[in-house]
Each structure stands twice: as C-alpha cells, then as structure tokens.
Amino acid sequence: MSKQNRTAIEPTREQNYAEWYQQVIKNADLAENSDVRGCMVIKPWGYAIWENIQRTLDVMFRETGHRNAYFPLFIPKSYFEKEAEHVEGFAKECAVVTHSRLEDNGEGGLKVAGELTEPLIVRPTSETIIGASFAKWVNSYRDLPLLINQWANIVRWEMRTRLFLRTAEFLWQEGHTVHESSEDAMEETRKMLDVYAKFAAEYLAIPVIQGEKTEGEKFPGAVNTYCIEAMMQDRKALQAGTSHFLGQNFAKASNIKFQGRNGEFEYAWTTSWGVSTRLIGALIMAHSDDNGLALPPKIAPSHIALIPIFRNEEERVSVLEYCKKIRQEFAGAMFEDIRIYTELDDRDLTGSERNWYWIKKGIPIRIEIGPRDVAANAVMISRRDKEPREKESVHLDNIKAYVLSSLRGIQDSYYQRALDFRQEHTVKIDDNKKFYKFFSPKNEAQPEIHGGFAHSHWCGDTACEEKIKDDLKVTIRCIPFDAEPEEGSCICCGKASDKRVIFAKSY
RNA sequence: CGGGAUGUAGCGCAGUCCGGUUAGCGCGCUCGGUUCGGGACCGAGAAGUCGGAGGUUCAAAUCCUCUCAUCCCGACCA
Structure with missing residues (x-):
C-alpha cells in the first residue's frame, strides 16, 4: 500500500x-x-x-x-x-x-x-x-x-x-x-x-x-x-x-x-x-475510523494538540514561545459547558509522527506551528473529522473563533454521520426469506459486515423470538416507543401483529 | 463446560516435526549523531531461568508425562 x-x-x-x-x-x-x-x-x-x-x-x-x-x-x-x-x-x-x-x-x-x-x-x-x-x-x-x-x-x-x-x-x-x-x-x-x-x-x-x-x-x-x-x-x-x-x-x-x-x-x-x-x-x-479513535469534543479528554515544528535551536525557541502564546489564548476557555484542554507536544519526534499520534488518540483539533506560521502570525489547523493531510492556515486573530466553530462542527458531523449510517442500514422487511437473507453474510467462513436494523412485525410470542435467535443470532432489540400502530403479520410465524419491532444482531 | 489452537526479550514472531557451540529476527526501548511542514536514517547498546514441575539423554526450547495459563469457535450476558 x-x-x-x-x-x-x-x-x-x-x-x-x-x-x-x-x-x-x-x-x-x-x-x-x-x-x-x-x-x-x-x-x-x-x-x-x-x-x-x-x-x-x-x-x-x-x-x-x-x-x-x-x-x-x-x-x-x-x-x-x-x-x-x-x-x-x-x-x-x-x-x-x-x-x-x-x-x-x-x-x-x-x-x-x-x-x-x-x-x-x-x-x-x-x-x-x-x-x-x-x-x-x-x-x-x-x-x-x-x-x-x-x-x-x-x-x-x-x-x-x-x-x-x-x-x-x-x-x-x-x-x-x-x-x-x-x-x-x-x-x-x-x-x-x-x-x-x-x-x-x-x-x-x-x-x-x-x-x-x-x-x-x-x-x-x-x-x-x-x-x-x-x-x-x-x-x-x-x-x-x-x-x-x-x-x-x-x-x-x-x-x-x-x-x-x-x-x-x-x-x-x-x-x-x-x-x-x-x-x-x-x-x-x-x-472511529481506519485512522483510529475519533472523539466528539464534548466528551474528549483534551481538545487541541499543539504540534511545534522546528529544525534548529533558534527556530525551537521562537516556535515554542509562539506555541505558549496560543496555549495561553485557550487557558480557561470554554466550548459551551466544556472546558477546553490543550496538549503541547514538543517531544523530539518528527512532525508527522506526532500528528499521527494525536490522530490515533482522536483529539478533535490539531494545530501545527512552524517557522513559516510564526512569520505569518498564523497556524495550520486540522480537524479529526476531515482527511489527515487536510489543513487550513488561520490567522492568530481568528484562531479562537475558528477553533470554537470547528469543535461545534466536529460534534455535529459525528452525530450526523452516525445518524446517516443508521438510516442507510435500517430497513422495513415483511418477507421471511428477505429477512433471513438480510441477516446472512455472503461469506459464511469469514462473514463480511452485513445486516443492520430490520423493522419487522412480530406477533408477541416468545417462541418466534427464540426461533429467530437460534437461526440467525438476531434478537429483538426493542419495541420502539415511536412505532406506529400498523396491521401486519409476524416475520416468523405469519400471525397477526399490530406494530413493528427492531431486529438486529447485537453486542 | 464441550471442540480447536498457542505459550520463546516490552510487543509480534522464527527455531520444535528430525535433540548438538554462546537461542535468533522485526518493532519498541536506551545512548550518540544527522533529521523534523505528512508515519526518518546511521551507529552503538540493554533486555530471555524458552509458561511451570517431573522424566529420558553425554546433551532438551526441541522427545515423554503431568500441570498452569491464554486465545479462537459454541452455550451465557450491560
């Protein structure tokens, strides 16, 4: 690769x-x-x-x-x-x-x-x-x-x-x-x-x-x-x-x-x-994704990783001083009801190593600071919900507002993504064969990711619940509060049912 | 508790079938240097009672017996 x-x-x-x-x-x-x-x-x-x-x-x-x-x-x-x-x-x-x-x-x-x-x-x-x-x-x-x-x-x-x-x-x-x-x-x-x-x-x-x-x-x-x-x-x-x-x-x-x-x-x-x-x-x-943990800002232990980049002692001093100024900018700052914490990562590792370290830890915001940024009174900001290499130059005057709106953006995008994902993999199934197909992997030996939430009718009989569990390892996760009354027939036995329940494989 | 597998350096493994110098390799770690804006490189170094006990043998990580532990697949669960 x-x-x-x-x-x-x-x-x-x-x-x-x-x-x-x-x-x-x-x-x-x-x-x-x-x-x-x-x-x-x-x-x-x-x-x-x-x-x-x-x-x-x-x-x-x-x-x-x-x-x-x-x-x-x-x-x-x-x-x-x-x-x-x-x-x-x-x-x-x-x-x-x-x-x-x-x-x-x-x-x-x-x-x-x-x-x-x-x-x-x-x-x-x-x-x-x-x-x-x-x-x-x-x-x-x-x-x-x-x-x-x-x-x-x-x-x-x-x-x-x-x-x-x-x-x-x-x-x-x-x-x-x-x-x-x-x-x-x-x-x-x-x-x-x-x-x-x-x-x-x-x-x-x-x-x-x-x-x-x-x-x-x-x-x-x-x-x-x-x-x-x-x-x-x-x-x-x-x-x-x-x-x-x-x-x-x-x-x-x-x-x-x-x-x-x-x-x-x-x-x-x-x-x-x-x-x-x-x-x-x-x-x-x-x-989380294939690059590691992804944490919503409102629950993350820390929100911003400051990653100084420098080549020599002279640059080290000026970049670090600049970093501390930025850190000061966020001292005691709040993101809604959450206190913002920053991590200054000046370990003697390459910039990319430190970047990937924080990506894998799921920190919402990474701020890279090198000599060029010091000269321009700016920083490079990356978001965990975007591509790892994507970054944007932000002027010092706007940094706090930019970070605050980014935190809100990340929080919202994670929710929206999870919601979209759930909707994409939620189906109504009324046919027994389709139901079994939905919950059966194509490759039995090494099952691929399959299935999802199936809204199907259930007669209320424990025996039907058991049969489906035995056959497919699928259980009724819940009878949702917002289930609309609806005439139908049980996905298992075909008897009358008055509403849909959620079937899924579970942890 | 049934079926299968594995225990060797912090982690991942080779070596075990077919016994034979001082038990290796990769990553990580330590030290020194060059590096650092997208997963660096060179050099040096530390680190292991080979899961445990017993046995066979001139000789055991390797063969035999017992034992302990872990992992995977089932049954059970937030």
Missing part, C-alpha cells in the same frame, strides 16, 4: 472489525487487558473519557433531583435470594466471597481460611442491598420519592470478555428510586431514559432509539425494561443504557413499605437505571 493510502489502524474495519476495535483501543492507549482474567486496566486517556461521562451525567442526575450515596460491595447471599427472577438471572455470573483469612500453608504459600457463616456476593447490581437500606429509610409517603444514585464498580463473571463492552469488573452508575405510586415510578423510569438519550445524542454524538425490551430480554426481576439502542459501524446494535420499572417486586422482596395518605401501609414502587463503561465501547465503535 502506498504511504498516502496507508491507514493508521490495521486491519481496517472492512477487513476485520473485531480486530480493528482492539487496535483502536491499543493505539489510542485507552485500556489494556490485565493479568486478572476478564478484567481491564483503564489507562489515563480512557479513564478521562469516563470521568467526563460521569461529570456530565452527574449534573443531569442532580438536576432531576437525585443525590449520590454509596452502598456495600458485598451482598449477603440471603438478600440476593429474596427476588426469585433476580436470582435466576444473575446466579450464573456471581463472584462469591466465602473466606475471610489467609494462612501459611507450610510450603511457602498461603491457604484460605476462616470460612464465613454466610457467603457474600460481590455485587453484580445493587437492588437488594440498597433495598435493605431503603426499607429503613422509607416509612411514610412523606419520605417519597426517594431518589438515589450510586457510582460504583460491579462484577459479573462473564465467560468471554471484550474491552469496555464486556468485562468481569466494570464501572457504572446505578440509580435507585422509590415512589408512592405506579404512575410516579413509571414516570421516573421514562424520564431517566430520556436523560440517557439526550446525553448520548448531545455529548457522545450517538443517535439512539428508545424502546421497551421484550419479556425475554428484560432485566431479571423488572416489570418493564426500557433501553436506548445504538447502531455500531458493523451494523450491530449496542444497548447503551437501561431503565427499569420494577413495580413492587423489589419492594416486596426488601420489605419497602410506607404508610400512605389514607393511613394504610402499602408496598412502594421502585425503579433502577444504569449506564456503564460500555458507553466508551459505543463511543469507539460509533465514530
């Missing part, structure tokens, strides 16, 4: 999507596998993205009346057993603490000792342990609603893991709320899903579809599960966030009762909702 056409990431998306994903993470230095099976080390550039996600969402939670708290990592087995469906859903992927001590084994090593009377489960989610506290906190309707959020790590003992998308331990946020009525709880469930959708669109630049999960896909123990689904560049769906209406299931399990306005005691209505470090996986797969 010629130098001009060479991509920074190999293989390309087209050649091997799964491997491309790993390489983007590696080249951007976001995270790596640890020696602990299934667990990842999140490196500074990746962790900063998570911190930005946290910072923004935390404000949004606060504005919707929630307060943060923290609950134990360990859940007594007996708590966990209280909600039958919940147990069934999570039992197969729990890490369990059974001992409290290590003793000398007489061979230079250690053995476990001090068996616990009751095993402790490392939380895979916190409904039960938080419920135990809520039972004490809630006594009267005057205590409601109770709106709590927790930022935490959780453990789910997964068989197969992938960085950010599925790891044994991951970071997340779980909201848990208690309400007086079913209506209030439902309103909360939907409100928080809206918060997620808004965050995904405005900050991550990822368009999402809001909808409801089918019986088979919902959260163990929930009455209804709602979700936001996004399309990745391999046209698979990724669940980016969930919100659950728990009815009175967990209130009964944890005995969350209150005395109502009529003086009677009744079980409360609860909700829970969460997003995780998986959002970083979504971010990577939504925007």
